[in-house]
Amino acid sequence: QKEVEQDPGPLSVPEGAIVSLNCTYSNSAFQYFMWYRQYSRKGPELLMYTYSSGNKEDGRFTAQVDKSSKYISLFIRDSQPSDSATYLCAMSVGNQGGKLIFGQGTELSVKP
Amino acid sequence: GAVVSQHPSRVICKSGTSVKIECRSLDFQATTMFWYRQFPKQSLMLMATSNEGSKATYEQGVEKDKFLINHASLTLSTLTVTSAHPEDSSFYICSASPAGKTIGNTIYFGEGSWLTVV
Numbered sequence: 032q033k034e035v036e037q038d039p040g041p042l043s044v045p046e047g048a049i050v051s052l053n054c055t056y057s058n059s060a061f062q063y064f065m066w067y068r069q070y071s072r073k074g075p076e077l078l079m080y081t082y083s084s085g086n087k088e089d090g091r092f093t094a095q096v097d098k099s100s101k102y103i104s105l106f107i108r109d110s111q112p113s114d115s116a117t118y119l120c121a122m123s124v125g126n127q128g129g130k131l132i133f134g135q136g137t138e139l140s141v142k143p
Numbered sequence: 144g145a146v147v148s149q150h151p152s153r154v155i156c157k158s159g160t161s162v163k164i165e166c167r168s169l170d171f172q173a174t175t176m177f178w179y180r181q182f183p184k185q186s187l188m189l190m191a192t193s194n195e196g197s198k199a200t201y202e203q204g205v206e207k208d209k210f211l212i213n214h215a216s217l218t219l220s221t222l223t224v225t226s227a228h229p230e231d232s233s234f235y236i237c238s239a240s241p242a243g244k245t246i247g248n249t250i251y252f253g254e255g256s257w258l259t260v261v
Contacts, residue, residue: 074252129175130192133179
């Protein structure tokens with residue numbers, strides 16, 4: 032079993048739709064939870080960062096962490112064609128903060 | 144904002160040769176850098192932790208004699224793929240954080256280096 036599981040998709044939605052992306056994990060020691068966006072053949076770009084459980088909102092993006100269920104989500108409201116990319120969840124243990132464990136990534140396509 | 148630069152962005156080398164990839168933190172000092180590998184349609188897999196002034200720490204299954212890491216200064220780490228084979232063809236990405244800050248929003252990724260071994 033992988034430490035972090037993420038549905039690879041691909042996921043195709045119409046413009047304006049609400050997108051829900053999810054990851055589950057097995058290591059209860061994870062404390063930091065990130066969502067990255069990656070365009071083809073580029074380095075990942077940090078979208079959202081959450082410490083421990085809870086919700087965090089930034090513009091059209093909302094990240095949720097449920098440590099009791101070992102489940103994290105990223106919601107994208109009013110999705111745009113420019114949101115088309117691969118979205119990766121990533122996690123780390125507190126004392127190894129720079130050492131990230133990534134999910135497989137979900138390929139998202141937003142159709143005009 | 145903080146920037147991490149990788150060079151080269153793309154490289155093609157012949158099988159059996161060695162190739163070096165550089166990772167530089169441009170406006171901060173990084174005592175630790177991380178090297179990841181990403182195969183097409185797959186996730187980033189941590190290869191090793193690069194420690195300034197000391198030996199790198201390799202993840203299980205990563206050959207330290209094949210993937211040589213040198214972190215000679217606080218702003219530069221290099222990854223050398225020795226005796227490259229076609230199966231080493233992949234996207235290599237580094238990350239770095241300012242010294243003393245290695246949590247989520249202070250981890251900066253390079254743009255990646257695409258290696259093709261022919």
